[in-house]
Amino acid sequence: MAARDMTREAALSRLDHKHACHILLYADSQAKLFGKIPVKHIVLMQMRFDGLLGFPGGLVKPSEESLEAGLSRELQEELGASVPVTMDDYVSSHLAQSPPRLILHFYSKKIKEAELLEIERAAVLNAVDHGLEVLGLTRVPLYTLRNGGGLPWFLSHSFISNSRAQLLEALRRLDLMSPQALEEAVKKAEEMRHTVKSDPH
Numbered sequence: 001m002a003a004r005d006m007t008r009e010a011a012l013s014r015l016d017h018k019h020a021c022h023i024l025l026y027a028d029s030q031a032k033l034f035g036k037i038p039v040k041h042i043v044l045m046q047m048r049f050d051g052l053l054g055f056p057g058g059l060v061k062p063s064e065e066s067l068e069a070g071l072s073r074e075l076q077e078e079l080g081a082s083v084p085v086t087m088d089d090y091v092s093s094h095l096a097q098s099p100p101r102l103i104l105h106f107y108s109k110k111i112k113e114a115e116l117l118e119i120e121r122a123a124v125l126n127a128v129d130h131g132l133e134v135l136g137l138t139r140v141p142l143y144t145l146r147n148g149g150g151l152p153w154f155l156s157h158s159f160i161s162n163s164r165a166q167l168l169e170a171l172r173r174l175d176l177m178s179p180q181a182l183e184e185a186v187k188k189a190e191e192m193r194h195t196v197k198s199d200p201h
C-alpha cells in the first residue's frame with residue numbers, strides 16, 4: 001500500500017474526517033475511431049465546475065448513510081441516473097494530501113455499453129448538477145496516436161486530488177490497457193507537459 005492508503009475499516013473509524021466516494025464506470029466496446037482504431041473500453045470521467053477532471057461522486061456522511069448509499073446519491077445528482085453501487089465495487093481508501101482530514105474512497109464498476117450510453121444521455125437530460133457541479137461527462141481515450149494524441153494528451157490535463165493516480169491504477173488493475181502501452185503513454189504525457197503549446201491567437 002502507498003503511504004497514504006488505508007483500509008476501509010481504519011478509514012471508517014476516523015469519525016473526525018470527511019469522506020468522499022468516487023467511481024470509475026466503464027464498459028467494453030467494439031467501436032472503432034475513424035473506422036480503424038479500436039476504442040476497446042469506454043471509461044467515464046467528468047469536467048468539474050472548477051475546470052479539473054475527476055470522477056463522478058462526492059462527499060458522503062458515514063454517520064447518516066453507508067459509503068455506497070452516499071455514492072449512489074451523488075451519482076443520481078451528477079449523472080441523473082440510478083447506478084446501484086455495492087461493497088463488491090469498492091477498491092481503496094486514501095488519506096488526501098489536502099485538505100486535511102479528508103478520506104477518498106474509490107470504486108470501479110463494469111456496466112454494459114448500452115447502460116453507459118444511457119448514463120451519458122441521462123447526464124444531460126436529468127442530472128440536477130449538469131452545467132453546475134458537472135460541466136460535462138467525458139470518455140478517456142485509451143489509445144495513443146502517432147503525434148501523442150489520445151491518452152498522453154488526456155493525461156496532460158489537470159486533475160482533481162488523486163484522480164489521475166486513481167485512473168492509472170484502475171487501467172492497470174482492470175487490464176484495460178497493457179502495462180507497456182500504459183507506461184509509454186505516461187512517459188509521453190510527461191514529455192508533452194513541457195512542450196505542448198497552443199496558438200497565440
Ligand SMILES: O=c1[nH]cnc2c1ncn2[C@@H]1O[C@H](COP(=O)(O)OP(=O)(O)O)[C@@H](O)[C@H]1O
Nearest residue numbers: 020022054055057058059104160161162163166
Ligand atoms: O475523482 C476524484 N478522485 C479523488 N478525489 C476527488 C475526486 N473528485 C473530487 N475529489 C476530492 O473530494 C472532494 C469532494 O468531492 P466532490 O467535489 O466531488 O464533492 P461533491 O460532489 O459532494 O461536491 C473534493 O473537494 C476533492 O478534494
Ligand SMILES: [Mn+2]
Nearest residue numbers: 057058074133
Ligand atoms: Mn456532487
Ligand SMILES: [Mn+2]
Nearest residue numbers: 056057058078
Ligand atoms: Mn462531485
Ligand SMILES: [Mn+2]
Nearest residue numbers: 058059060074
Ligand atoms: Mn455533494
